[in-house]
Amino acid sequence: MVELVRDIRSSFGYIDGDFQTFALDIGSIEYDAFIEADGKYDYVLNLSALKHVRSEKDPFTLMRMINVNIFNTDKTLQQSIKNGTKKYFCVSTDKAANPVNMMGASKRIMEMFLMRRSQDITISTARFANVAFSDGSLLHGFNQRIQKCQPIVAPNDIKRYFVTPQESGELCLMSCIFGENRDIFFPKLSEALHLITFADIAVKYLENLGYKPYLCNSEEEARELVKTLPQQGQWPCLFTASDTTGEKDFEEFFTNNEMLDMEKFHNLGVIKNEAVYDEPKLNYFTDKINQIKVNRKWTKDQLVELFFEMIPDFGHKETGKYLDGKM
Numbered sequence: 001m002v003e004l005v006r007d008i009r010s011s012f013g014y015i016d017g018d019f020q021t022f023a024l025d026i027g028s029i030e031y032d033a034f035i036e037a038d039g040k041y042d043y044v045l046n047l048s049a050l051k052h053v054r055s056e057k058d059p060f061t062l063m064r065m066i067n068v069n070i071f072n073t074d075k076t077l078q079q080s081i082k083n084g085t086k087k088y089f090c091v092s093t094d095k096a097a098n099p100v101n102m103m104g105a106s107k108r109i110m111e112m113f114l115m116r117r118s119q120d121i122t123i124s125t126a127r128f129a130n131v132a133f134s135d136g137s138l139l140h141g142f143n144q145r146i147q148k149c150q151p152i153v154a155p156n157d158i159k160r161y162f163v164t165p166q167e168s169g170e171l172c173l174m175s176c177i178f179g180e181n182r183d184i185f186f187p188k189l190s191e192a193l194h195l196i197t198f199a200d201i202a203v204k205y206l207e208n209l210g211y212k213p214y215l216c217n218s219e220e221e222a223r224e225l226v227k228t229l230p231q232q233g234q235w236p237c238l239f240t241a242s243d244t245t246g247e248k249d250f251e252e253f254f255t256n257n258e259m260l261d262m263e264k265f266h267n268l269g270v271i272k273n274e275a276v277y278d279e280p281k282l283n284y285f286t287d288k289i290n291q292i293k294v295n296r297k298w299t300k301d302q303l304v305e306l307f308f309e310m311i312p313d314f315g316h317k318e319t320g321k322y323l324d325g326k327m
Contacts, residue, residue, distance in 0.1 A: 046090035069106040089176035100315040115277040124179030129161030151222035154198035155242040184271035186253035199239040211235040
């Protein structure tokens, strides 16, 4: 938020109107007090999300993910309805289509909660690709590894779509401004947006920096060679098949049973939804999570089982291995 203020002041200076930033947790009492005092907004854009597969690891981060992605969204939706907001937008993810990890499934469940509130407020959302070099992403990690003179590591069997930060922002704004009630926007595939493996991205990345990738057979070899290879114009790389929990071989923006509008926009597709939701199931999910919180004790298996009840065809597979256990 500090950089946002600096960026706006440095590019636009001082224009008509004003903007304000607040370092508040949506789930906090302070946020509720803020909304009570000054919550009359025409548009609410909820860009918060816990969207990393690393959140698969432990039951406590998983519960945090459920709160951020599902219940905080529903909370701000209800506040927006109460305050007469015209339009509510929030971020979904491509991983909500046929989800295989808890993060994608949490966003799929969030979409179910959205459908229920769409009876009382106009909502729209967006599923978009990986934002290239966003903080915490693997591509952002490439920059960190180069700066710290460490090996480049990437899976060679995982394919992803990539968009720039500007493209992701434009997608969100397009959905918020032009999306009809219950619309889900997503990028159309083109020559500029297609599936590519992380390993291929790593090779192109290194070549752009003037290095030739040197393929290693182990972490130990890669860590040792990084001491000498960069001076010779090469960079040690370890490309292996993924075996961690929650990784999907490929990404998709929609499922076969979703209705699409591919004609309205040149570069964007739209998933058209009816207000279809299972009220008892949503209430059951809410009650179960609240009960677990009261007990202050839960396991990952409990949460996974509950997700399967919400999404019977959930493709989650537990491997016992996680990203934090890799270089």
